[in-house]
Amino acid sequence: MKTAKEWRPGMGDVQILPGSRHRPPMKKPMWIIFLVLFVCVFLIFAYIYPPKSSSTCYIFSNGRCQSIADWLPPVPAREYTDDEIASRAVIRDILNAPPIRSKNPKVAFMFLTPGSLPFEKLWDKFFQGHEGKFSVYVHASRTKPVHVSRYFVNRDIRSDQVVWGKISMVDAERRLLANALQDPDNQQFVLLSDSCVPLYTFDYIFDYLMYTNISFVDCFKDPGPHGNGRYSERMLPEVEMKDFRKGAQWFSLKRQHAIIVMADNLYYSKFRAYCQPGLDGKNCIADEHYLPTFFQIVDPGGISNWSVTHVDWSERKWHPKSYRVQDVTSELLKNITSIDVSVHVTSDEKMLLQRQVQKWPCLWNGFQKPCYLFARKFTPGTLDGLLQLFSNYSSP
Structure with a gap:
């Protein structure tokens, strides 16, 4: 059967x-x-x-x-403009060219400051004994700095006025990069503010930056009013909404990426014209969007998507939290250096419950490591406390 x-x-x-x-x-x-x-x-x-x-x-x-x-079937690629074709050809060739190795690689420390640097003594202690492995560049936008460290003397570049939120901030970054790129030994380019301090010894920071093949650029998608809400359709066709990104301006770029930033005029010109406070009733901040969007378009896999400079936005204000004398303790530094996950919170003023928290591990050559090498914003009065703590800095 x-x-x-x-x-x-x-x-x-x-x-x-x-x-x-x-x-x-x-x-x-x-x-x-x-x-x-x-x-x-x-x-x-x-x-x-x-x-x-x-x-x-x-x-x-x-x-x-x-x-x-x-x-669904793939969306047909749009036709590129003549300027885009030319720009992409240049950028592609730079990225595909083998990097020029230096026998004496250096890290370029680029300081963006209104005037004198309140933490020069701390940086002086940080640099001591490592001559030949770093370069210093200072862009002072308001007053000529008075330097107290030999490492900063005669390191001022020609500077111009910088207005917060405007393209002049990006111009200052590019001006620093242009000066630092003249030294062929500079392989990594770190942008720092006058309120930045190092969190580790020089050797640890040097190795962290030098022995990875990515750039540390903060980049995330924010669908809220202070993210994609700042986008202007006037940037079309070159800059599309799907590529518009946000991130902190404080970066560390490898040399190839520094070169393509200087080679770019196409995408930069879009942000210069259409990303500024008050334009079309929007509050677009160029230094928060230009580099994240630029790298999202030309080399999204070549950046970390987080910045190596820590800042505390927990107060949810227009500016991050400032650290004062009473805040500077070994516990504070321990807490910052223990962070190994990058966290971004999207913007939404009206419905707080709709804010998205985006998290991803800080991967260094495939291994999860502490995210931050520097921190800001420290007030000038914290210098003495930081000098005392610096002698106890160590590598993890």
């Missing part, structure tokens, strides 16, 4: 079990219609609500779970 085969919905062909010769002839097509309807309903449901759990994905998909967008 033959046994009936097991029937499982959605797997293999359906076998109709043998039955009585007197069965009504309409039942066979009714079963087929019922099966077709069941499969159609199932596929429609799966299309609207794609499976997310790993076990469900394994049953219904040979690969990873795919969103609806993955099922």
Whole structure:
């Protein structure tokens, strides 16, 4: 006697079990219609609500779970403008060219400050004994600095006025990069403010920056009013909404990335013209969007997506928290240097519950490491406390 085969919905062909010769002839097509309807309903449901759990994905998909967008045909690439074609060709060649290795690689420390640097004595102690492994550049936008460290003497570059929130901030960054790139030994370019301090010894920071092949640029997608809400369609076609990003301005760039920033005029010109406070009723801050968006377009896989400079935004104000004398303790520094996960909170003024918290581990050559090498904003009065603590700085 033959046994009936097991029937499982959605797997293999359906076998109709043998039955009585007197069965009504309409039942066979009714079963087929019922099966077709069941499969159609199932596929429609799966299309609207794609499976997310790993076990469900394994049953219904040979690969990873795919969103609806993955099922649809790819969107045809738009036609690039002449300027885009030229710009992308230059940038591609720079990125694909083998990096020029220096026998004496250095880190360029670029200080963006209104005037004198209140923590020069701390940086002097940080640099001591490491001559030949670093360069210093100072962009003072308001008054000529008075230097107390030999490492900063005659290191001022030609500076111009900087206005917070305007493209002049990006201009100052590019001016620092242009001066630092003249030294072929400079391989990493770190942007620092007058309120920045180092969190580790020179050797640890040097190795952290020099022995990785990425740039540390803060970059994340913020769909809120202070993120994509600042985007202007006047940036089209070169800068699209899908590529618009946000991030802190404090970066560390490898040499190839520093060169392409200086080579770029196309994307920079869009931000110079259409990203400024008050334009079209928006409050676009150029230094928070230009570099993150630029690298999202030209080399998204070449950046870390977080900054190596720590800042505390927990007070949710226009400016980050300032550290005062009573705040500067070994416990504070221990807390900052123990952070190994990058956290970003999107903006939404009206509905706080809709804010998104984005987290990802700080990976250095594939290994999770502390995120931050520097920290800001320290007030000038904290210098003595930091000098005392610096003697106890160590590598993790």
